[in-house]
Amino acid sequence: MIAFTLKRLGSGVLLLAVICTVAYALLFANGPSIARNIVGDQATAEQVAAKQTELGLDQPLPLRFLSWVGDAFAGDLGRSWFGPITVSDALVTRLPVTLTLIATAMIFVTLIATTLGTAAAVKRGWIDRVVQVGAIVGDAIPGFVVAVVLATIFAVQLGLFPAVSSIAPGAGADAWIASLTLPVIAIVLNYVTASAQQIRSAVIQQRERDFVRTLRSRGLGDGEILLRHVLRGAAPAGLTVLSLQFVGLLGGAVILERIFAIPGIGQLAITATVNGDIPIVMGVVVYTVALVVIVNLVVDLLNGWLNPKVRVS
Amino acid sequence: MTSSDTSSKRRRSSVALRLVRNPLGAAGVVILLVMVALALLAPVLAPFGPNTAAIGNTLAAPGGDFLLGTDSAGRDTWSRLLWSGQLTLLSALLCASVAIAIGLPAGLIAGYFGKAFDGVSSWVANAILSLPSIIVLLSVRSAVGPSVWITMIVFGVMLSPGYFRLTRTAVLSVRNELYVDAARVSGLSDARIITRHVLSVVRAPIIIQTALIAGVAIAIQSGLEFLGLGSPQDPTWGAMLSEGFRNIYTTPMLMVWPALAIGLTTGAFVLIGNALRDALEDMPGTRLSVKALAGAATAIGTASAPVRSRIPSTVSVRTLAEPVDATPPEDAAEHLLQVNDLEIGYPDGDGGLKRVVEGVHFHVDRGEVLSIVGESGSGKSQTAFAVLGLLPASAQVVGGTVVFDGVQTVDPQRRRIADDRMRPLRGRRISYIPQEPMSNLDPNYTIGHQLSRPMVKLLGVSRAEARKRALVLLERVGITDPQRTFDAYPHEISGGMAQRVLIAGAVSCEPDLIIADEPTTALDVTVQAEVLDLLRTMRDELGVAILIVTHNFGVVADLADRVAVMQQGRLVEEGPVREILHHPQHPYTRALLGSMLVGREPLTPLTTTTKGPTS
Numbered sequence: 001m002i003a004f005t006l007k008r009l010g011s012g013v014l015l016l017a018v019i020c021t022v023a024y025a026l027l028f029a030n031g032p033s034i035a036r037n038i039v040g041d042q043a044t045a046e047q048v049a050a051k052q053t054e055l056g057l058d059q060p061l062p063l064r065f066l067s068w069v070g071d072a073f074a075g076d077l078g079r080s081w082f083g084p085i086t087v088s089d090a091l092v093t094r095l096p097v098t099l100t101l102i103a104t105a106m107i108f109v110t111l112i113a114t115t116l117g118t119a120a121a122v123k124r125g126w127i128d129r130v131v132q133v134g135a136i137v138g139d140a141i142p143g144f145v146v147a148v149v150l151a152t153i154f155a156v157q158l159g160l161f162p163a164v165s166s167i168a169p170g171a172g173a174d175a176w177i178a179s180l181t182l183p184v185i186a187i188v189l190n191y192v193t194a195s196a197q198q199i200r201s202a203v204i205q206q207r208e209r210d211f212v213r214t215l216r217s218r219g220l221g222d223g224e225i226l227l228r229h230v231l232r233g234a235a236p237a238g239l240t241v242l243s244l245q246f247v248g249l250l251g252g253a254v255i256l257e258r259i260f261a262i263p264g265i266g267q268l269a270i271t272a273t274v275n276g277d278i279p280i281v282m283g284v285v286v287y288t289v290a291l292v293v294i295v296n297l298v299v300d301l302l303n304g305w306l307n308p309k310v311r312v313s
Numbered sequence: 314m315t316s317s318d319t320s321s322k323r324r325r326s327s328v329a330l331r332l333v334r335n336p337l338g339a340a341g342v343v344i345l346l347v348m349v350a351l352a353l354l355a356p357v358l359a360p361f362g363p364n365t366a367a368i369g370n371t372l373a374a375p376g377g378d379f380l381l382g383t384d385s386a387g388r389d390t391w392s393r394l395l396w397s398g399q400l401t402l403l404s405a406l407l408c409a410s411v412a413i414a415i416g417l418p419a420g421l422i423a424g425y426f427g428k429a430f431d432g433v434s435s436w437v438a439n440a441i442l443s444l445p446s447i448i449v450l451l452s453v454r455s456a457v458g459p460s461v462w463i464t465m466i467v468f469g470v471m472l473s474p475g476y477f478r479l480t481r482t483a484v485l486s487v488r489n490e491l492y493v494d495a496a497r498v499s500g501l502s503d504a505r506i507i508t509r510h511v512l513s514v515v516r517a518p519i520i521i522q523t524a525l526i527a528g529v530a531i532a533i534q535s536g537l538e539f540l541g542l543g544s545p546q547d548p549t550w551g552a553m554l555s556e557g558f559r560n561i562y563t564t565p566m567l568m569v570w571p572a573l574a575i576g577l578t579t580g581a582f583v584l585i586g587n588a589l590r591d592a593l594e595d596m597p598g599t600r601l602s603v604k605a606l607a608g609a610a611t612a613i614g615t616a617s618a619p620v621r622s623r624i625p626s627t628v629s630v631r632t633l634a635e636p637v638d639a640t641p642p643e644d645a646a647e648h649l650l651q652v653n654d655l656e657i658g659y660p661d662g663d664g665g666l667k668r669v670v671e672g673v674h675f676h677v678d679r680g681e682v683l684s685i686v687g688e689s690g691s692g693k694s695q696t697a698f699a700v701l702g703l704l705p706a707s708a709q710v711v712g713g714t715v716v717f718d719g720v721q722t723v724d725p726q727r728r729r730i731a732d733d734r735m736r737p738l739r740g741r742r743i744s745y746i747p748q749e750p751m752s753n754l755d756p757n758y759t760i761g762h763q764l765s766r767p768m769v770k771l772l773g774v775s776r777a778e779a780r781k782r783a784l785v786l787l788e789r790v791g792i793t794d795p796q797r798t799f800d801a802y803p804h805e806i807s808g809g810m811a812q813r814v815l816i817a818g819a820v821s822c823e824p825d826l827i828i829a830d831e832p833t834t835a836l837d838v839t840v841q842a843e844v845l846d847l848l849r850t851m852r853d854e855l856g857v858a859i860l861i862v863t864h865n866f867g868v869v870a871d872l873a874d875r876v877a878v879m880q881q882g883r884l885v886e887e888g889p890v891r892e893i894l895h896h897p898q899h900p901y902t903r904a905l906l907g908s909m910l911v912g913r914e915p916l917t918p919l920t921t922t923t924k925g926p927t928s
């Protein structure tokens with residue numbers, strides 16, 4: 001188990017290193033064009049050069065990267081080029097909003113998808129057809145279109161929820177709930193059918209295994225067999241699809257935060273991208289990849305813990 | 314033209330036919346064709362250019378010169394919708410092409426040649442798949458500025474792992490097929506083999522994948538444009554949606570049209586992809602097994618409903634007239650288990666019923682070993698599972714009774730074994746030893762847990778007491794280190810040991826009858842003898858009756874008191890073991906015996922070790 005953990009951790013760190021290198025090279029390579037973008041089209045060549053020197057963009061790329069890495073290890077990801085704020089501060093103030101949104105939505109997705117998928121596998125009949133059709137419909141309609149429709153109907157037309165999020169530093173729980181309800185519903189609608197479908201297949205497959213019949217022959221009840229043996233065996237498959245959805249949501253949240261005007265990482269990323277605030281974009285990339293690595297590691301460890309073959313050896 | 318060319322053409326055209334016959338698939342094709350036609354005809358149909366702005370006519374209502382009105386810059390919505398369709402569909406095409414151009418060759422090389430390239434490319438594919446694409450596309454936009462085309466090329470790269478994995482898996486499975494070996498031996502070059510044999514396998518899944526990916530590409534492209542990250546010059550549905558969302562309070566209809574266009578087009582791609590998959594799964598040789606199996610299971614499930622209502626006409630009056638309550642027939646009280654005229658059938662998919670067991674009649678007394686013998690498909694296992702009440706859900710008990718110690722377990726009205734009558738018997742009175750030991754233990758729980766849990770549940774003993782009993786049982790079935798086996802997981806023990814564990818489980822709640830379904834078939838020959846010895850010991854020491862199902866007369870001679878021979882669902886001969894082995898009456902029994910004992914000095918040494926039926 002320790003060797004397994006270390007291997008997974010090593011793979012994650014390697015991923016983080018590779019992505020940071022590629023992203024840095026991509027984002028920071030073109031010094032003159034970045035400086036020109038900041039000072040504006042009217043600026044003289046001297047002003048551009050001065051800006052380049054000021055931001056350190058005249059230094060060779062590898063040297064700049066090494067110093068960035070050094071700072072990053074100390075927790076310093078640089079400063080915004082457009083405002084008096086460090087990248088770390090910008091991320092830290094917005095992180096709770098985005099993570100709350102994603103985590104809440106995923107908890108609901110997990111609960112609903114597991115219930116629906118299991119019921120479809122066990123009961124078959126109408127609920128199975130609902131899950132099957134729902135999976136096709138869910139695939140067919142892009143999530144952000146669903147979100148736009150929800151926002152239009154429930155926030156703009158009916159005014160049941162705030163169209164612009166009221167989440168701000170020091171806002172109460174009621175502001176959070178009012179602002180996040182609709183986006184969470186949008187995510188659940190968009191994600192739940194796909195995961196329910198996967199869980200359904202896993203449960204069906206598990207129920208056909210020989211040991212389920214033997215357990216029944218031993219006199220154990222159907223409920224116990226379903227909860228302790230069938231769902232336990234189907235858990236790794238469910239975990240995999242849910243973790244993929246979680247990672248997908250790190251990107252999907254960007255669009256949702258724009259639609260519902262939520263002050264999260266996504267809004268930060270969009271503004272920085274439009275402005276050309278490269279340090280902030282780089283910071284968002286680092287944060288995202290770090291989260292991906294953490295989520296994947298947690299899922300790998302959970303799978304290892306679920307599977308005695310990995311755990312015992 | 315060679316015959317294989319024509320046949321593959323015929324197959325392709327029949328897939329196309331199935332696609333169009335599927336109503337959802339046909340709808341998808343029609344929607345997509347309309348969208349493509351509108352996009353292609355944009356220069357003819359659109360009254361204005363995509364960026365032609367009528368300054369005085371911003372946010373105009375539909376009608377007049379502007380079929381669907383204008384946006385906040387005075388641009389005609391209908392014209393922009395058409396031009397956007399062109400760009401959006403083209404970008405989806407570009408995205409899918411890039412993904413195929415990278416993923417397919419990489420998958421071919423990784424799958425066919427393996428080695429270092431496989432390792433590195435698989436890692437890269439996993440890495441790309443683990444990144445949220447919108448974040449990547451945002452940073453690319455930061456680095457190179459707004460461009461639909463660069464965005465779609467990068468997104469194509471991000472989607473290429475899908476094709477890579479698909480191709481690699483297909484190649485791996487094909488590479489070791491015999492016909493590929495034959496092709497290699499006959500001197501075909503690797504390139505020829507790849508194009509001839511491998512590409513023909515991956516073609517179908519790639520078409521499906523492409524339909525689905527085109528939908529994803531349009532969705533993500535629209536999403537980015539919606540965020541306002543596209544170039545303002547390029548008309549796209551996403552940009553129009555964004556424009557509509559900005560004016561949502563004044564002219565909400567501006568949002569409806571692009572949302573509809575995006576929804577319809579991505580939906581069409583998904584419908585086509587799903588319909589293609591269904592069409593290909595119906596074709597022989599291209600089934601994706603798990604999905605196909607699940608589909609088949611639902612098909613059987615839905616088919617059984619009309620079957621049920623039809624059956625009475627095909628069933629004899631005798632079985633229908635039988636009493637519904639659980640009172641046993643006359644002679645049942647003397648026997649531990651009495652099976653009378655049992656008939657089991659399965660829906661055959663055409664509204665009829667295929668009978669696998671017909672009029673089977675036998676009994677088992679306390680402490681007796683009855684062996685049911687027959688070749689595969691003779692209905693012997695079905696009979697055994699009926700006694701256990703563990704027939705598959707689609708099975709129907711069309712007639713007859715099963716009486717265990719005075720309890721009639723067949724529910725003739727529902728045509729199945731009544732679960733409420735069976736539940737108190739299972740494990741406690743009747744238990745089961747399966748054929749394949751390893752697959753009959755849950756790999757996620759220790760042996761100890763699986764052994765002691767039924768004792769806690771059924772006998773009501775404490776967990777400590779159950780643990781003590783389990784250790785005694787393990788020792789009793791001949792396991793030398795009970796504690797270690799108790800703590801072990803199924804993957805840590807051998808098949809022979811697993812079968813001993815399952816026998817221990819079967820006797821743990823001191824049942825009166827054990828149903829053993831080919832208990833030695835999956836084991837090594839030396840282990841087989843030990844397991845038979847163990848079963849005999851259990852019978853002698855615990856007085857438990859055993860109903861053993863087998864195709865092996867060696868097992869019969871070694872263990873059974875009486876034998877019942879089954880052929881094609883019917884009982885053809887039944888009697889004491891010596892009599893059947895020495896004087897078989899039925900030609901099928903003689904054939905079975907003959908096939909197994911040709912040219913050997915048979916039985917006598919074995920039968921002397923077996924207790925006769927009278928002793």
